Each structure stands twice: as structure tokens, then as C-alpha cells.
Amino acid sequence: MPRFLAAAALATLLLTVSARAADEPVTLNFVNADIEAVVKAVAEMTGRNFVLDPRVKGVVNIVSARPVPVSLVYPTLLSALRLQGYAAVESNGVTKIVPEADAKQHASPVTVGPVTAGGDRLVTEVYALKNESATQLVNVLRPLITPNNSIAAVPTGNALVITDYADNLRRIERIIASLDVPPAGEPIVVPLRNASALDLVQILNRLLADSGGAPGAAPDLQQRVSVVADPRSNSVLVRSDSPSRLARARALIEQLDAPGRAGGNIFIIYLKNAEALRVAQTLRALLSGGGDTTGGASTLALTPTASLNVSSTATPST
Numbered sequence: 001m002p003r004f005l006a007a008a009a010l011a012t013l014l015l016t017v018s019a020r021a022a023d024e025p026v027t028l029n030f031v032n033a034d035i036e037a038v039v040k041a042v043a044e045m046t047g048r049n050f051v052l053d054p055r056v057k058g059v060v061n062i063v064s065a066r067p068v069p070v071s072l073v074y075p076t077l078l079s080a081l082r083l084q085g086y087a088a089v090e091s092n093g094v095t096k097i098v099p100e101a102d103a104k105q106h107a108s109p110v111t112v113g114p115v116t117a118g119g120d121r122l123v124t125e126v127y128a129l130k131n132e133s134a135t136q137l138v139n140v141l142r143p144l145i146t147p148n149n150s151i152a153a154v155p156t157g158n159a160l161v162i163t164d165y166a167d168n169l170r171r172i173e174r175i176i177a178s179l180d181v182p183p184a185g186e187p188i189v190v191p192l193r194n195a196s197a198l199d200l201v202q203i204l205n206r207l208l209a210d211s212g213g214a215p216g217a218a219p220d221l222q223q224r225v226s227v228v229a230d231p232r233s234n235s236v237l238v239r240s241d242s243p244s245r246l247a248r249a250r251a252l253i254e255q256l257d258a259p260g261r262a263g264g265n266i267f268i269i270y271l272k273n274a275e276a277l278r279v280a281q282t283l284r285a286l287l288s289g290g291g292d293t294t295g296g297a298s299t300l301a302l303t304p305t306a307s308l309n310v311s312s313t314a315t316p317s318t
Helices: 002-018 035-046 070-083 134-144 166-179 197-207 243-256 276-288
Strands: 029-034 049-052 059-063 086-091 094-099 110-112 122-128 150-154 159-165 188-191 225-230 235-240 265-270 301-305 310-315
Touching: 029 035, 035 049, 035 059, 035 070, 059 070, 070 086, 086 122, 122 166, 134 150, 134 159, 134 166, 159 166, 188 243, 197 225, 197 235, 197 243, 225 243, 235 243
Parallel strands: 049 094, 110 122
Antiparallel strands: 029 059, 086 094, 122 159, 150 159, 188 235, 225 235, 265 310, 301 310
């Protein structure tokens, strides 16, 4: 122990002599130096006020091959203390050195928004999420938090409260920003001019059933395409998390929504009040009694569609 105290005293003396001017670089040379002595030397250099927990014991090694700016002395001390299992909590102009396991219970700075602090300072950050669930993100982020620090979800406000070192919080902030994004795959509406939406959706479901994965492998939800028919507007609603699959489905719809082949004239009549089935029966009864004036070359077909309440009339083209 006397040897350690002598080394600490010598290191303190070297530090004080090297830093006669506040703006001059200093050379740090603490070898097996007592933590208390090193903190005193840093306090003289930086003008900070320190309070040491009685449980803070041990030695540290801080050696710089070249002079370093005075502004780096305090961050270097924090890094050395963290390696020994201690943390610094800044509050009201006083820096308390306590065991890392108890640091989160002290009044560390609380911020909302981007983390402005840096280094091994202990900070409590509140992240308000806009899209992702806070409860689900806890399971993702917990392994990234220092074991002695904490992360908690606030379901009512969909927010995260994390206490950790500032440098690690900056990394976590970037991870949260990349995960807390609007959901992909907003549905698009593709109106149809010729085909029936109900019939087209059945074809699309068969064509797009393949997710593109290997045979026997679990389906990739990112490649799934959902198509739904809207009979009222005769449109198809398409949704997918994959932009390429969404574009493929839209291209298929546009190709299938082609005019009917030549050879007959098809007229679609939308009914507002009457029922298509009854109108078709009445028209068939009226037209069945008429004579054939074209030698049998002219035919008339009536096809009611009850789901859309329309009547289709087909006659040969002239």
C-alpha cells in the first residue's frame, strides 16, 4: 500500500507540474495509482467537484504517451472508472463516483430528444415512439444495454426510458430511429375498366400464391401479397411489404384488365332501382316473341350479375 500511495503522489505531482497553465496539454502517468488520489488530481486540473462513495476502492492505470488536451482528462477518468466497475453521476455541479450497480438510482441528467452528452457519462433518456411498439422494442434493445443499467417501456405513452452511458445511448438512438418507421406496404387501389374485380381477385390469388422462397421453406411474410376486391367501385386493393411484388401485382392487374376480344358487342348496364335478375327475365320474355329479320344471324344474350346488380347484353358485331 505505501508503494501505491507513493506512486499516486508522484503522479499527482507530475500532473500538477505539467499543467501550470490551464490551456496547456498534460501528460497523464498514473500507474497502479489509488483511485482517490487520481480523482483529486483530476479535480485540481478541471476544477470539478467530486464526491466518492465509501465503497469506491482500488487502483487505476492511465498512461498517455503524448500530452493530451485538458478537456480529455475528465472523459479519460470516466473511462478508467467504468473499467473498474464505477460510474460518475453528474448533478447540481457535483460529480458523484459510485458503484455502477447503484448509479441508475441517483439523479442522473434526464433528456428527451437527441443525446447531446458523450463519453462514459450516465444519462437517462426518454424516447417517444411514433410507430413501433415500446413493449416490443424492449426485448430488442435489452441485450444492448449495460447489464447494471436499465430499460423500461411506458405502454400508455408508447415510450422508452433508458438509463445508460451516453456513447451507448447514441448507438441505441440510431437503432430506434431505424426501427421506429411507418409501416411499409400501404394498400393501393387499382380501378378496373373492363374486367370484374371479383373474378380478377380469384385469378390473382392463384398467380401470387408463390412467395418466391425455396420449396419447403417457411413463407417470407415480406413477400406476401394481399388482394381484395371492391365490388362497389369495381376496383382491386393490393397490399405488400415488398415494392417489387407490389409492382408485379399491379402490372398483372393492368394486363388482365384488357378489353374483350372482337366478335361481339358487350354492353354493361348498371341498374339503380330494379333487380338485374327480374329485368333479364322480363327482357327475355319480350324478345323471345319477336321475329328473326336477319335469317338467324342475329342473337341476343342477357347475363345478369346479382352481386353488382348489372345486366350484360351481348350481340354480334356488324
